[in-house]
Amino acid sequence: MAQNAVAERVHKWLGELPSGWRGARLLEVSDAWTSNVDKHTVEGQPPVRLCNYVDVYQNDSIVDSLDFMVATATREQIKRFRVRVGDTLITKDSETADDIGIPAFVEYEAKDLICGYHLAIVRPDRRKAVPKFLYWVLRSEPIARQWGVTAAGVTRVGIRSTDLNKVTIPLPPLDEQSAVAGFLDYETAQIDALVAKQEELLTLLAERRRSVLDRVLSEVGGERRRLRWLYRSSSVANKPNEEVLSVYRDHGVIPKASRSDNFNKTPENVDRYLLVRPHDLVVNKMKAWQGSLGVSAHRGIVSGDYEVLRPTTLDLDPDFAHFILRSPELILEYRVRSRGIRPSQWRLYWQDLADISVAVPPLAEQRSAASRIKTETDAIDSLIAQAREHIAFAKERRSALITAAVTGQIDVRTAWTAG
Structure with a gap:
């Protein structure tokens, strides 16, 4: 037994x-x-x-x-x-x-x-x-x-x-343990080198993307206005049947279900989640200093820990607002204005965000700038997505290879000789 x-x-x-x-x-x-x-x-x-x-x-x-x-x-x-x-x-x-x-x-x-x-x-x-x-x-x-x-x-x-x-x-047996260890040392090093190259490419592409934003937005003039005159805080809630949204540093505001890498569980009771309408600015207060905010193209609800800001004027094009509010210059402002002892505790509150000013050129100029940014960054974003897919695939292969080797699913001596 x-x-x-x-x-x-x-x-x-x-x-x-x-x-x-x-x-x-x-x-x-x-x-x-x-x-x-x-x-x-x-x-x-x-x-x-x-x-x-x-x-x-x-x-x-x-x-x-x-x-x-x-x-x-x-x-x-x-x-x-x-x-x-x-x-x-x-x-x-x-x-x-x-x-x-x-x-x-x-x-x-x-x-x-x-x-x-x-x-x-x-x-x-x-x-x-x-x-x-x-x-x-x-x-x-x-x-x-x-x-x-x-x-x-x-x-x-x-x-x-x-x-x-x-x-x-x-x-x-010990000799097979040594063979497995040597095999995995070598094979994972090869995979890690490929991942490192893709991560270097991601860094270069991110720099190129930031340079596009800096270049186009630096050419934009217009009256500077504080965000408190462009948005107001919204606390509309109790909409449990709406789609749950999330805010990503790289993607802005998107449906939470559209991503498989969000492991934060949505509670059963979402009555306190805040309503988001298209063109609302949604801010992750804990990660705004990392660029985790964006103007939403979706209707839905977000955690009450976020800040939902509703536009109070038609003077700001939503696409232009999305780009300028996620620009490197403003992300640095969010970092400076966030409160907390250490980064893991930093929070950006509306009272501090509201004092930041942005350039508000004529609508035609805003739309032209947004169109230029979108055209140039779409191509870069496609390359970024491909690099991330390569990294994800390599990491999945690495994990599967480790499991297969240590459980004897592959004969490492044969695999090593064949390699």
């Missing part, structure tokens, strides 16, 4: 493994424990460098070039949470289950470098698991699914320390 239960569990999470492979609990091949070292400096404690959540979340590897936070820790904490080459660090809690279990492989160690709060250390028994193979296993989709199921919490979800070691992993 016990053997059947183990076989069922392994098959449930890992599928059919090749001959000679088996499924194992993480605790069978490694030690794993969570850190309690917070970002504090306490007089009398030894100084340390903390490897923190963002260091793991934003990087595949922990290397000496990272800018680690300086703090202090007790001698017991330094002994227990000092990281070693070959460890894998994982994020153990976050606001969403998608962000837990993200691994980074430790390639650098020092006597003062320790693992910070919100992270866990996985230290393999090298007699049973090749360190880099274990990292790639923890990077794979079957493990991510298990973290998602075991995650607990309401406003913040996390992996309980009692569940950390229970995750089921594939375990081939």
